[in-house]
Amino acid sequence: MSIEQLESLSWQGLYGLAEQLSSLLPVNLEIRQWKGTAHYDAAFIARELKVIVESLAIQENNDYGSAAIAGEESEGLRALWYRLNTTVMLWVEADNPEGAAWLAANLPVIRGYARSFREMLAGSESSRKLAAENSLLKKELSAMLSVAQEALLVMDPDGRIVELNPAMSSLLESPRTQVLGSFIQEWISPGDWEHLRAARDLEERTIVPERSGRSRANWKIRVKPVYDGGQLATILLQVEAEKLEGKKYLFQKQTTYRFEDIKGTSAPIRTIKEMSQRVALSEVNLLILGESGTGKEVFAQSIHAASSRKDGAFIAINCAAIPDTLLESELFGYESSAFIGNRNESKAGRFELADGGTIFLDEIGDMSLHLQGKLLRVVQERKVERLGGMEPIDVNVRIIAATHRNLDRMVAEEKFREDLYYRLNVIPLHIPPLRERKEDIPLLLEYFMKNVSLKYGRMPKRLSPQVLERLLLYDWPGNVRELENVVEHFVQLEIGDLVTLQSLPAQIRGQIPGVMAPGRRSTRHLEENHEKETIIQLLNQLGRDTEGKRMVAEKLQVSLPTLYRKIKKLKIK
Numbered sequence: 001m002s003i004e005q006l007e008s009l010s011w012q013g014l015y016g017l018a019e020q021l022s023s024l025l026p027v028n029l030e031i032r033q034w035k036g037t038a039h040y041d042a043a044f045i046a047r048e049l050k051v052i053v054e055s056l057a058i059q060e061n062n063d064y065g066s067a068a069i070a071g072e073e074s075e076g077l078r079a080l081w082y083r084l085n086t087t088v089m090l091w092v093e094a095d096n097p098e099g100a101a102w103l104a105a106n107l108p109v110i111r112g113y114a115r116s117f118r119e120m121l122a123g124s125e126s127s128r129k130l131a132a133e134n135s136l137l138k139k140e141l142s143a144m145l146s147v148a149q150e151a152l153l154v155m156d157p158d159g160r161i162v163e164l165n166p167a168m169s170s171l172l173e174s175p176r177t178q179v180l181g182s183f184i185q186e187w188i189s190p191g192d193w194e195h196l197r198a199a200r201d202l203e204e205r206t207i208v209p210e211r212s213g214r215s216r217a218n219w220k221i222r223v224k225p226v227y228d229g230g231q232l233a234t235i236l237l238q239v240e241a242e243k244l245e246g247k248k249y250l251f252q253k254q255t256t257y258r259f260e261d262i263k264g265t266s267a268p269i270r271t272i273k274e275m276s277q278r279v280a281l282s283e284v285n286l287l288i289l290g291e292s293g294t295g296k297e298v299f300a301q302s303i304h305a306a307s308s309r310k311d312g313a314f315i316a317i318n319c320a321a322i323p324d325t326l327l328e329s330e331l332f333g334y335e336s337s338a339f340i341g342n343r344n345e346s347k348a349g350r351f352e353l354a355d356g357g358t359i360f361l362d363e364i365g366d367m368s369l370h371l372q373g374k375l376l377r378v379v380q381e382r383k384v385e386r387l388g389g390m391e392p393i394d395v396n397v398r399i400i401a402a403t404h405r406n407l408d409r410m411v412a413e414e415k416f417r418e419d420l421y422y423r424l425n426v427i428p429l430h431i432p433p434l435r436e437r438k439e440d441i442p443l444l445l446e447y448f449m450k451n452v453s454l455k456y457g458r459m460p461k462r463l464s465p466q467v468l469e470r471l472l473l474y475d476w477p478g479n480v481r482e483l484e485n486v487v488e489h490f491v492q493l494e495i496g497d498l499v500t501l502q503s504l505p506a507q508i509r510g511q512i513p514g515v516m517a518p519g520r521r522s523t524r525h526l527e528e529n530h531e532k533e534t535i536i537q538l539l540n541q542l543g544r545d546t547e548g549k550r551m552v553a554e555k556l557q558v559s560l561p562t563l564y565r566k567i568k569k570l571k572i573k
């Protein structure tokens, strides 16, 4: 029966309604009769019930703490209902003894209303409770996330990032507000996203992020899907930037450097740059040799970017950064049956991924003899075999290998396969250490000062002439990387815009030129050569008379007699 029909019914009374309705409703319904009123009509009651039902529907999302009041007057009768929290009260001012009988007769109709009333109330009540619980849970979740040291991220099944903590935002090097709402696919490859989405339970994997900020570290990911009613509802991610114990990365697949990024105008750097630009155009494998921090990787990337393979992948892998067995499966891939462990998937190796492009095997001197043998096969036959795979797979990959080790000596000591050495070493590129091209130092200082200041949003600082002089005297065992770090140190210092001697890092301040800096691996011979060179430079600058020599001794922080002894010993004219 509709409200309209109910409205047309005549008034029968009120008594008994309250009790009966209250037993049907999840609320206390009080219907009160106010004495002194002549009559009442059913239409009015029905309208009131309608108002209650509709108001409840409208107010579903309202704050239940506030009272909702609706009232109506009709022919001197007044009904007032209100709801405060879960209590609904309907007061009716009427005094009609026939009411009870009428209500009893029409109870099924009233019950129908009561039922929908109850359902609505129950629905709105449970959604209110749920909303309250949800909002509390959300607050608890974000509090938990904010105190966690691990980088954590919550996303929906489409990869939309709905929450992340400060550790994650710093790992992504982006403010939280900027990341919220973006998609994880902006940070990782489609293949890696597919794997994350397909995870059935807690899973771990290492991936190479598409964008990972300056660290260029790989991500060790723990992924946990959350299901609701059999449907994937949320994906939780814990990300750890791979700890590389001093290594730069395990894998990497973008190039960021071009030849124009290689700064330096000295003869040695110009020569090696020109040579690299020439060989970039050929297809030969390359071996880049040089001390740590000289820019071997910068060269490898620039060569790839200038080669005909530039549209193919550049896959870098650090052979010293991971254990041999993992390196083997990473390089060559595996078939499900063969891989030891609980994985049941097949995986392409880095050689396959680099097909049509370049593979950069960094720290090749650290590769085991066993893997050197397998690598030789790839170099010779241009085919790889996955672990446990039956069919060799053709790969068209250019290999650029690099090492800071002395491979000649390793070959002599039978620690590096001679046949592989000759295959890779078709055109060796020696990157000179910074101390052999000191004229590049001012340019590099200026270049890094500009870049690093920009990165930290600070004003570039000037170097005092004494600081510049000391930096020119220093022998830079960590090469360009060390120089970049020193500039970073300057930029971060809370000093004025002038860097003075006091601000120099200890290793540079403390170094008397020619005395080996801690960690330096150069030989005594190199050290003496360098000392000799430094003294000659200073004598040329300051003069060879006694006054000049006194100043040179002062600069070198040695006594005048010591300087004379050194001049004699090093046969300086």
Ligand SMILES: Nc1ncnc2c1ncn2[C@@H]1O[C@H](COP(=O)(O)OP(=O)(O)OP(=O)(O)O)[C@@H](O)[C@H]1O
Residues within 6 Å of the ligand: 248, 261, 262, 263, 264, 290, 291, 292, 293, 294, 295, 296, 297, 298, 299, 362, 403, 404, 480, 481, 484
């Ligand atoms: N000529 C250069 N111009 C500008 N920046 C350079 C140059 N050479 C090196 N760098 C910078 O120095 C740092 C070290 O370079 P890179 O990582 O290529 O050295 P590496 O020889 O591969 O070191 P390692 O042997 O430790 O792997 C990088 O940050 C790079 O940007």
